[in-house]
Amino acid sequence: MSYQRNQNELLLRGYGCKWNARTFYSKLALGYRVKKGKTMFDTKSHMSSRRVGVVASLLLLLVVVCAPAAQAQTRLIVRDSLGLPGINLTCLLTGCKVVTGLGDPNGQLFLVTLPSILNPITGLLRLNLQTGILSVEVDQTVNTQPTYAAADPSYLTDETPTSYYGTTVWHGYLAQPGNQLVRTAQTQSTFNVTGAGATVAVIDTGVDPSNPVLKNVLVNGYDFTRNISGGSETNDVNVTPNLNAAQTATLNQRTVAVLDQRTVAVLDGGPYTDFGHGTMTAGIVHLVAPQAKIMPLKAFSANGTGYDSDILRAIYYAVGHGANVMNMSFDYSSYSPELATAIKYANKNGVLSVASAGNDGQYTVVYPGGLPGVIDVASTSDNDVQSSFTNYGAPPVWITAPGESIVTTYPWGTYAAGWGTSFSTPFVAGTAALMLGKNGNCPNWVVPIGLANAHYLGNQNLGFGRLDTFQAVQTCQLF
Numbered sequence: 001m002s003y004q005r006n007q008n009e010l011l012l013r014g015y016g017c018k019w020n021a022r023t024f025y026s027k028l029a030l031g032y033r034v035k036k037g038k039t040m041f042d043t044k045s046h047m048s049s050r051r052v053g054v055v056a057s058l059l060l061l062l063v064v065v066c067a068p069a070a071q072a073q074t075r076l077i078v079r080d081s082l083g084l085p086g087i088n089l090t091c092l093l094t095g096c097k098v099v100t101g102l103g104d105p106n107g108q109l110f111l112v113t114l115p116s117i118l119n120p121i122t123g124l125l126r127l128n129l130q131t132g133i134l135s136v137e138v139d140q141t142v143n144t145q146p147t148y149a150a151a152d153p154s155y156l157t158d159e160t161p162t163s164y165y166g167t168t169v170w171h172g173y174l175a176q177p178g179n180q181l182v183r184t185a186q187t188q189s190t191f192n193v194t195g196a197g198a199t200v201a202v203i204d205t206g207v208d209p210s211n212p213v214l215k216n217v218l219v220n221g222y223d224f225t226r227n228i229s230g231g232s233e234t235n236d237v238n239v240t241p242n243l244n245a246a247q248t249a250t251l252n253q254r255t256v257a258v259l260d261q262r263t264v265a266v267l268d269g270g271p272y273t274d275f276g277h278g279t280m281t282a283g284i285v286h287l288v289a290p291q292a293k294i295m296p297l298k299a300f301s302a303n304g305t306g307y308d309s310d311i312l313r314a315i316y317y318a319v320g321h322g323a324n325v326m327n328m329s330f331d332y333s334s335y336s337p338e339l340a341t342a343i344k345y346a347n348k349n350g351v352l353s354v355a356s357a358g359n360d361g362q363y364t365v366v367y368p369g370g371l372p373g374v375i376d377v378a379s380t381s382d383n384d385v386q387s388s389f390t391n392y393g394a395p396p397v398w399i400t401a402p403g404e405s406i407v408t409t410y411p412w413g414t415y416a417a418g419w420g421t422s423f424s425t426p427f428v429a430g431t432a433a434l435m436l437g438k439n440g441n442c443p444n445w446v447v448p449i450g451l452a453n454a455h456y457l458g459n460q461n462l463g464f465g466r467l468d469t470f471q472a473v474q475t476c477q478l479f
Contacts, residue, residue: 067084074114074123075099075139077309077338082132083107090130090456094123098229101395102309102338103251103316105345109311109338111139135337139309142332149346153405156417160465165194167213170407171414173287177382178402180425184288187469191439191477195289198437200325200429201318202285203311204278206233214282214294221296223318224310231296233278234411236271268321274304276410280418281329281426283409288430288469290439295323300330308336315342319349324436324444327429328355329422331366340371350444352436356421358391363461365394375432375448379403379424380466384457390421399451401467402425431469435476442476450475 006345074328076096084101087110091098095118114123128136158172174185188194192452199219209218221231281292297314300306311330318326326346343353357378369376378400379387386392387403397439403424410416428451435442435450442450450472455466 006180027233037264051060060169073116074115074120075140075307076112076124076127077102077137077312078110078112078127079108079134079136079338080110080132081108081134083363084110084346086132087112090127091440094126094130096123096127099312102312103320104312104342105316105320108134109199118217121170135458137308137337140332141386142306142308142330142335149239153407156407156415162414164213166216168212173407173409173415175409176405178404178406179287180429181382181384182288182431182467183470187434187473188290189281190470191434191473193289193294193434193439193448193473195430195433195437195440197292198289198324198433198440199293199295199322200285200289200327200433201204201295201297201314201321201323202278202282202327202426203297203318204281204315204327205274205276205300205302205304206231206278206330207282207294207296208232208234208276208279209296209447210234210413211279211283211409212413213409214279214286217290217292217294218477219288219293219295221298222314223298224313224317225298225301225306231298233275233296233298233302236302272302275302276299276328276416277304277422279411280416281327281422284406284426285327285430285433287408288427289433289437292430293320295321295336306330308332308339310343312338315346319346319351319362323351325352325354325429325432327427328353328368331356331358333364333366335367335370339368343368343371343374352432352444352447354425356425357397359389359420359422360391360393361389363393364391366391369397370394375399375451377401377421377425377428378462379419379421380457380462384455384466386457386459386462387419387421389419390424394449396460396463397462398448399428399467400424400457400462400465427467431472434469440473440476442473443479446476446479 078087087098091112096112096114099111101115102111114120127133155172155176158170160171161168162171162174164174207214209215220229222229223231277294285294297317299310299314346353352376355374355376357369357376358366368374375398378392378397379390380400380402381387381404382402401424403421404419405417406423407415407417432447434440435447452464452476453471454465455468
């Protein structure tokens with residue numbers, strides 16, 4: 001897929017045209033499943049932009065294919081070499097509005113909107129021609145899509161209280177097959193690694209700050225959907241569940257999570273299709289690296305939608321606030337130049353990027369997993385078979401990890417089971433934290449090498465194979 005085509009897709013979507021582009025991450029708990037997608041790593045190629053030619057072709061497409069979307073504001077990500085004074089002057093001349101800076105270290109990146117009364121084609125052209133403007137791209141919206149689900153795992157109901165690094169967890173959470181397959185407990189005990197000293201930024205729907213398993217390892221995050229400190233996903237619901245009802249139930253036939261019955265009334269309906277997703281991914285990071293700190297960065301709403309601009313802000317925030325690893329259990333199919341710039345900045349500053357390969361079951365490229373320097377993760381079963389829903393290849397993903405019937409934490413102190421590359425990814429992010437933390441002592445540049453020391457599955461589409469935390473951490477001892 002060429003750079004120009006990707007940009008065309010972005011602009012067409014941004015101006016209200018219908019475009020059959022793949023969506024974002026995945027659904028989970030109540031009747032939704034979780035997805036996260038990405039594919040490719042080192043061998044991933046990039047395309048450079050020629051702004052004038054690309055903009056000309058984009059505008060031509062917009063004129064031919066789309067009627068001007070006069071009913072809604074157009075959101076744009078703009079890079080201005082003159083910084084805030086420059087973009088303020090540009091908007092004064094062109095009629096746009098500066099919404100916020102996006103946190104890049106040079107102070108050049110901004111979210112701006114074109115008013116609904118302004119023809120978006122005319123506005124984009126005028127904006128591009130202003131002095132100091134380096135680039136403009138549509139602030140694309142990403143959405144969730146259904147993925148795979150199967151029978152509820154028996155170990156989800158194994159509620160036997162078990163001590164785990166200062167907290168009490170369900171035994172099924174620790175003993176689940178996927179966790180045993182990657183040898184988490186053996187790695188922790190043999191090398192005395194827990195992730196202590198490392199911080200994993202979870203860019204997702206937020207994390208429940210009161211969750212008894214996670215609350216002691218959370219560091220202050222941020223909610224970019226509301227522009228407030230914290231990163232709590234429970235702000236998305238205005239009702240507290242009835243904690244007196246403790247019946248375990250399957251929510252519906254297509255669910256990818258089994259929750260306590262007390263959550264059903266609170267989360268019934270479309271606005272909550274991905275509520276809990278962030279707490280679930282954070283719980284898997286904690287399962288692997290129980291003393292690593294978790295930084296909740298909320299860039300998505302409970303309905304599973306988010307903006308590219310909020311993801312960019314989250315990446316720059318993570319780098320600026322001491323994260324060592326970023327877990328990105330989401331994907332979008334269209335290339336974003338500014339996303340590539342943000343990931344490159346994170347890599348340059350020693351922050352490891354781990355992203356999911358996606359849940360479309362295709363040989364395809366998605367982002368950020370398809371960007372250079374990103375460790376993208378596909379999903380396999382507990383029998384080391386490629387999951388039917390996982391993306392793969394194009395070129396090979398870096399690694400796979402268990403992504404079926406994964407039991408993990410859920411808001412309000414309960415647990416859920418999920419299927420998808422969303423849940424494969426934090427297994428790898430947690431392992432990176434083990435390697436970078438106390439007693440792991442891995443140099444940052446060694447982590448991808450250690451992760452590549454995996455259980456090879458004989459499938460070239462699945463990269464170096466299935467994650468083995470023991471072999472990954474063992475590699476650190478060689479450096």
